[in-house]
Amino acid sequence: MTELLTAAQMRAIEEAAIASGEVTGLELMERAGRGVVEAIFEEWPELKATSHRAVVLCGPGNNGGDGFVAARLLKEWSWEVEVFLYGDPENLPPDAKVNYERWCGMGEVRLLDFPNLTDADGESFNEAMYVRVREDQPLLIDALFGTGLTRSIEGLLPILELTDLYAAMPELSDVRTVAVDIPSGISSDTGEIVGTADPRMAVPANLTVTFHKQKIGHKNDWGRRLCGHVVVKDIGLGPWDRYAGIVE
Ligand SMILES: NC(=O)C1=CN([C@@H]2O[C@H](COP(=O)(O)OP(=O)(O)OC[C@H]3O[C@@H](n4cnc5c(N)ncnc54)[C@H](O)[C@@H]3O)[C@@H](O)[C@H]2O)[C@H](O)CC1
Numbered sequence: 001m002t003e004l005l006t007a008a009q010m011r012a013i014e015e016a017a018i019a020s021g022e023v024t025g026l027e028l029m030e031r032a033g034r035g036v037v038e039a040i041f042e043e044w045p046e047l048k049a050t051s052h053r054a055v056v057l058c059g060p061g062n063n064g065g066d067g068f069v070a071a072r073l074l075k076e077w078s079w080e081v082e083v084f085l086y087g088d089p090e091n092l093p094p095d096a097k098v099n100y101e102r103w104c105g106m107g108e109v110r111l112l113d114f115p116n117l118t119d120a121d122g123e124s125f126n127e128a129m130y131v132r133v134r135e136d137q138p139l140l141i142d143a144l145f146g147t148g149l150t151r152s153i154e155g156l157l158p159i160l161e162l163t164d165l166y167a168a169m170p171e172l173s174d175v176r177t178v179a180v181d182i183p184s185g186i187s188s189d190t191g192e193i194v195g196t197a198d199p200r201m202a203v204p205a206n207l208t209v210t211f212h213k214q215k216i217g218h219k220n221d222w223g224r225r226l227c228g229h230v231v232v233k234d235i236g237l238g239p240w241d242r243y244a245g246i247v248e
Pocket residue numbers: 010011014028029032059060061062063064065066093144145146147148149150151152153154155180181182211235
């Protein structure tokens with residue numbers, strides 16, 4: 001039975017791999033982002049035929065870093081990709097910052113300054129996002145938070161209202177939402193929605209692409225319901241599995 005990992009176990013494996021000198025965090029991030037794009041084309045082969053639109057929501061950490069990698073790779077597939085960042089680019093962790101800068105070399109990043117974000121023609125974020133989601137049915141990639149989530153994402157209300165829109169507008173339900181590692185708002189250690197019992201405080205996904213092994217959060221509580229189809233992508237951490245024991 002493949003065991004379910006905690007965030008701490010995942011971090012221990014990752015840190016051991018990087019400490020061995022055989023792989024860098026940046027290489028792991030590249031493999032993760034590549035795994036997200038691979039899983040998208042495996043889930044929806046029809047998307048391989050022509051280019052499409054993707055909206056990538058990146059958060060302030062390495063989950064966001066995976067999102068910048070996925071954005072770059074989809075752009076290389078000639079997709080039209082719009083990237084939003086929730087957080088300060090200057091505070092991104094090193095690997096995410098490298099991928100933020102790589103993305104900035106090929107596209108712009110719109111800062112999600114909740115809740116006052118308005119887009120170019122002054123529409124509020126919601127309407128703009130709603131219109132874009134409704135018209136072009138893009139792929140929405142949730143790279144806001146992964147195993148580093150520590151408190152409720154209620155500050156992201158416009159996104160959550162977008163989630164409400166999905167609920168309220170069934171025709172939006174076929175908007176493909178892909179969660180990087182785990183749906184944002186869900187604890188990877190428990191599957192609970194962090195900081196609240198309100199299911200709107202999480203971003204539901206049709207497809208969740210996680211790395212190395214499933215986490216407890218994928219199989220429990222709201223995590224089980226909001227992940228959609230969970231795909232595990234190998235990013236080469238197998239040799240360090242023995243480090244999953246928690247160091248006391
Ligand atoms: N473990 C691996 O082998 C790999 C993991 N990757 C990806 O990295 C994320 C984990 O990244 P991390 O920077 O630790 O955390 P997050 O990106 O999930 O969170 C970002 C950051 O946000 C802060 N924070 C927490 N809760 C909130 C909140 N409610 N509001 C605002 N800010 C919040 C906190 O400081 C976090 O550090 C993992 O999921 C993978 O996607 C590698 O890229 C691949 C290998």
